[in-house]
Amino acid sequence: MKKVLVVDDSLSVARQLEKIIAESGDFTCVGHAKNGAEAIKMNHTENPEIICMDMNMPGMDGLTALRTLSVMDKEVKVVMVTSLGGVGDKFTEALRLGAKNVISKPFEAGDVLRILREL
């Protein structure tokens, strides 16, 4: 089972993602961080293989955390999950900073799992 860390300030999005991951059969959720700074700490303590991270969060946002993670940990695969996925500049910036893909909100369980399985 691949370990996934969910990073989102929204409790409801974290719940949605945790449910999709738990019911997938091939991924397990190792925790929920509420901002970029917590994500960096939990990446160290939980050692996930995949991070699903929001872009727009109070405190350290997702792109700042992605920039740090791509320097600190070359192994972890980050997928951004955001309502801003359709904004070309944001999408491009995420890929340039090392994100493996960007999932737009609203999302469906099938799309999330397909992207996670492709990593």
Next chain:
Amino acid sequence: MAVKFFGQFLIGQGIVSGEALLNAIDLQEKNNLKFGEMAAAMGLVTPAEIQRAHNAQMSKDMKLGDLLVEMGVMTLVQMNDVITRQKSTHLYIGEALVQVGALTNDELQKQLDAFKADQAEYVSNGIELPITSANSQIWEMTADLTYKMITRVLDLRFRPGKCTLATVIPQNFMLAAMDLSGDVEARYLISVSEGLQKSIARAILSETSVDDEPAEVLEDTVMEFVNVVCGNVAAKASQTGIIININPPVTLHPPADGLPIPEGHRALSFPIHIDDGDTMELILLIKE
């Protein structure tokens, strides 16, 4: 399911890789000159004149071309020539993907048709506003996308009411709000009853009952709905070159006599009559 741009659609379909898309975007950035770069390439302005105009933009809300004309650096005809050259040499992302070898011309046309079909549900329907403003089309699109997301995300049947100018934001069980900045300055608000909050929570959490959920989670689901709508509004606006930044959502609980409209703002109210008899309200607080 969401508003997408063409490159994102192609990656999602597995047609091109992220690396190929970035190569195409790099090519676009080299090819598609900004106004000042194009004017300089055409020999109409010097770097020093562009710098002078950029400095003047700090205190004047004008486009670079208009400012260069006002400063007497170029004529109106020359400004239009630059814009025409920019348009005629513009490299679209699909063309760039062909040039970097990620797509053939035939495949491009096929994928453009598929993209158009995928995004057809987000083509805007006409909405009438009680005011005219420079950004009327953005507010119409915002209301239209809100209606579409109520159907797609919340699975609620409803009838949109007539948009009016509000003098107060009425009291309700809760409001979720998100500030929009960039080329527009506004606050997006959704006002809901206790019953509608639960309907939203059931849809967002994919649960049949949310009676045991803490108030914090129920409020969060309404904020998340606002986040989804505003993110997609920003995506749709970006397709027309308008930049909208979104900020983390917040909740509000207005007093019995409602919230006043801040000075220098206008409030557009869009009542949304849900089939069960309840009413949700979209309010756009626009800074004029």
